[in-house]
Amino acid sequence: MSPSSVLYDAPGPRARRRNAMSTALFLVALAALAWWVVQSLADKNQLEWVKWRPFFTDSRAWGTYLLPGLQNTVIAASLAMVVALPLGALFGIARLSDHRWVRGAAGTVVEFFRAIPVLILMLFANAAYAQYTNVGSDSRPLYAVVTGLVLYNASVLAEIVRAGILALPQGQSDAAVALGMRKGQVMRHVLLPQAVTAMLPAIVSQLVVIVKDTALGGALLGFSELLASVRPLSANYGANTIAAFTVVAVVFVVVNLTLTTFAGWLEGRLRHGKRSTGAVVGAHAVEDLATPGEHLGPDELGGAGGASGR
Amino acid sequence: MFDFLNRYDLLGAFWVTVQLTFYSAIGALVWGTVLAAMRVSPVPLMRGFGTAYVNTVRNIPLTVIIVFTSLGLFQTLGVTLGAGSFKTIDFRLAVLGLITYTSAFVCEALRSGINTVPIGQTEAARALGLTFPQVLTLIVLPQAFRSVVGPLANVLIALTKNTTVAAAIGVAEAAALMREMIENEAQLLLISAIFAFGFICLTLPTGLILGWVSKKVSVRR
Numbered sequence: 001m002s003p004s005s006v007l008y009d010a011p012g013p014r015a016r017r018r019n020a021m022s023t024a025l026f027l028v029a030l031a032a033l034a035w036w037v038v039q040s041l042a043d044k045n046q047l048e049w050v051k052w053r054p055f056f057t058d059s060r061a062w063g064t065y066l067l068p069g070l071q072n073t074v075i076a077a078s079l080a081m082v083v084a085l086p087l088g089a090l091f092g093i094a095r096l097s098d099h100r101w102v103r104g105a106a107g108t109v110v111e112f113f114r115a116i117p118v119l120i121l122m123l124f125a126n127a128a129y130a131q132y133t134n135v136g137s138d139s140r141p142l143y144a145v146v147t148g149l150v151l152y153n154a155s156v157l158a159e160i161v162r163a164g165i166l167a168l169p170q171g172q173s174d175a176a177v178a179l180g181m182r183k184g185q186v187m188r189h190v191l192l193p194q195a196v197t198a199m200l201p202a203i204v205s206q207l208v209v210i211v212k213d214t215a216l217g218g219a220l221l222g223f224s225e226l227l228a229s230v231r232p233l234s235a236n237y238g239a240n241t242i243a244a245f246t247v248v249a250v251v252f253v254v255v256n257l258t259l260t261t262f263a264g265w266l267e268g269r270l271r272h273g274k275r276s277t278g279a280v281v282g283a284h285a286v287e288d289l290a291t292p293g294e295h296l297g298p299d300e301l302g303g304a305g306g307a308s309g310r
Numbered sequence: 311m312f313d314f315l316n317r318y319d320l321l322g323a324f325w326v327t328v329q330l331t332f333y334s335a336i337g338a339l340v341w342g343t344v345l346a347a348m349r350v351s352p353v354p355l356m357r358g359f360g361t362a363y364v365n366t367v368r369n370i371p372l373t374v375i376i377v378f379t380s381l382g383l384f385q386t387l388g389v390t391l392g393a394g395s396f397k398t399i400d401f402r403l404a405v406l407g408l409i410t411y412t413s414a415f416v417c418e419a420l421r422s423g424i425n426t427v428p429i430g431q432t433e434a435a436r437a438l439g440l441t442f443p444q445v446l447t448l449i450v451l452p453q454a455f456r457s458v459v460g461p462l463a464n465v466l467i468a469l470t471k472n473t474t475v476a477a478a479i480g481v482a483e484a485a486a487l488m489r490e491m492i493e494n495e496a497q498l499l500l501i502s503a504i505f506a507f508g509f510i511c512l513t514l515p516t517g518l519i520l521g522w523v524s525k526k527v528s529v530r531r
Binding site for chain 1: 353368373374389442461464465472488509521
């Protein structure tokens with residue numbers, strides 16, 4: 001049996017022929033698609049070297065538009081993460097409180113913000129800053145984007161923190177209680193430090209979500225991040241919209257793939273590391289934790305020590 | 311206090327949101343299933359294509375994809391996806407963008423479902439002489455779908471929230487109306503509360519109903 005899949009056997013002569021046929025057909029389909037794309041690009045003169053050259057030879061394309069845009073994206077994303085983390089930790093711990101009203105209040109807030117699109121929160125924040133504060137109109141988009149991202153991501157991070165604490169082996173808090181620690185001490189000295197390690201992969205993957213969501217500010221709030229650099233680029237370099245979009249998309253993919261790979265590496269290290277408890281909130285749990293009404297228990301997280309068949 | 315609401319078509323805007331969600335969900339389910347089938351297929355080229363598609367699309371912001379469908383596909387290349395007014399073209403382009411993006415997540419959810427199908431099932435199917443397409447469509451996918459209703463529901467809820475991005479290319483859905491209302495009216499808190507409530511009404515029941523369905527249909531092992 002082929003080790004790569006349980007769905008098919010190691011191919012015999014007939015299967016090899018069939019696979020070769022499928023490969024050929026698929027290649028033809030891909031080639032047809034590629035030909036169509038190239039044709040329609042060439043029809044609209046989007047393949048001319050003049051339109052692509054600025055990204056390779058003109059340092060101004062990067063220095064004036066792309067890099068400052070990327071810088072704003074990174075600033076907004078990191079600000080949002082830095083502010084959202086402590087808030088998320090606070091709410092995540094509050095959701096595990098022994099007092100019902102604390103749990104209930106924190107739960108309501110978290111569910112509320114997880115159920116609302118982040119764009120709605122950004123629009124609200126933008127208008128709120130305009131009406132109730134004297135934040136200048138230059139810096140208002142950044143404030144609005146960061147505020148929207150913080151409100152949404154703090155609630156997602158609260159779930160990540162909660163899941164991280166629940167993923168720890170029960171023995172950890174049992175042992176701490178047996179030593180005579182109080183609730184707060186158990187949380188501060190035993191659970192939280194380990195939970196932070198366990199949820200690092202999930203936090204890094206959430207950073208990918210944040211980076212992607214900053215583009216909303218560029219499209220709808222006039223925040224001059226990476227996506228917003230497409231318009232001035234195509235205005236200055238002869239309507240090279242396709243080239244500009246391609247470069248912007250590639251930059252996003254490179255940044256996010258780096259983060260995703262890092263998250264995966266962290267996760268592997270935590271799952272199989274000698275010095276960890278094996279408790280981990282995986283990078284893939286993030287999508288589920290962002291859903292209102294969804295709570296992941298230790299089972300769904302692969303469990304302490306990792307029943308990691310999935 | 312609520313008088314000004316009569317001047318806006320609130321239900322109409324949320325209806326567009328629902329339509330966007332509906333068409334994109336169907337498209338993403340179909341295309342995502344095809345992608346998942348490619349990713350587990352015995353043909354290396356298809357596997358490579360599926361992997362490359364998912365890893366690329368998941369890492370591009372949805373906003374970039376949607377704005378590209380309008381600025382790039384429509385305005386630069388003249389792709390309209392059929393005749394119609396600007397309004398219907400924008401709508402179709404937004405659906406195309408949402409399908410492109412969401413299908414990557416559907417594919418990943420489905421693939422994790424395929425992994426939960428016990429080896430014995432596929433071994434038995436192969437012992438009966440079924441070919442790979444038969445194993446996949448008759449044995450594996452039906453069981454995989456039943457075990458991923460929960461994750462797919464999460465993708466659907468994320469999709470519902472993501473339809474707001476269509477406001478970036480002028481589709482008259484809920485977020486676009488909210489933007490317009492905030493600009494013209496003074497009651498910021500009231501307007502925001504209405505739209506927040508609208509989205510809670512769309513997302514929470516979806517989660518509850520599909521959560522119930524997923525318990526009903528999941529294969530007990």
